[in-house]
Amino acid sequence: MARLSVLIADDDPVIRAGLAAILSEAEDIEVIAQATDGREALSLARRHAPDVILLDVRMPGVDGISALPHLVQLAPVLMLTYSQEAEIVREALLLGAGGYLVHGEFTTDELLRAVRGVAVGRPHFTPTAASALLAELRASSHPQRDVSQSTERLNNSVVFGLSSREEEIMDLIASGMNNQQIASACFISEKTVKNHINRIFAKLQSATRSEAIARWLGTARPGVSGHG
Secondary structure (H helix, E strand, C coil), X not given: XXXXXXXXXXXXXXXXXXXHHHHHCCCCEEEEEEECCHHHHHHHXXXXXXXXXXXXXXXXXXXXXXXXXXXXXXXXXXXXXXXXXXXXXXXXXXXXXXXXXXXXXXXXXHHHHHHHHHHCCCCEECHHHHHHXXXXXXXXXXXXXXXXXXXXXXXXXHHHCCCHHHHHHHHHHHHCCCHHHHHHHHXXXXXXXXXXXXXXXXXXXXXXXXXXXXXXXXXXXXXXXXXC
């Protein structure tokens, strides 16, 4: 079996060495290059074509966020950093990161699982990153400029009778997340997500995601179905 090739980008030599040691213990993973900043990471990624890139956020020179949109064109990127601010987590995901791990919140096995998962398109988040993302989504999903829409959404929560978990998942659906991303953010299986969505659709009397979003955000006209 071909091994997953990994590029590590972090300005701290101790962290680079530690990550390399952990990953090299796995029979199916190989560390092929190490970079000290975003510029070097981009150069090495072009040269070695890794399967996965582990990327720190804050580095001297070209930082991780600046390099991210270029790196994701070359390989899946897993953010691996001490930075846990909600806006940074959100920006990294918007720029194409396949996952976000905060140092101190994952075990060796969880790191290996995340590397393997991101390589095949399965997102991974540690608790702080997931919580920050959810908080950011809740804060941004209903712009202050449209108070009436936000009020309607709160009313709909009562009208449709969604549970707190169903409300959480409906917010993630409205943010554009797919089932796989929702499962990772909520730490539940995709099958459980599908079960929740089936119940949500039944309560919202919707057949599609776009129709459910329209009803949830209060933009669907009463008695009109089939949006999207």
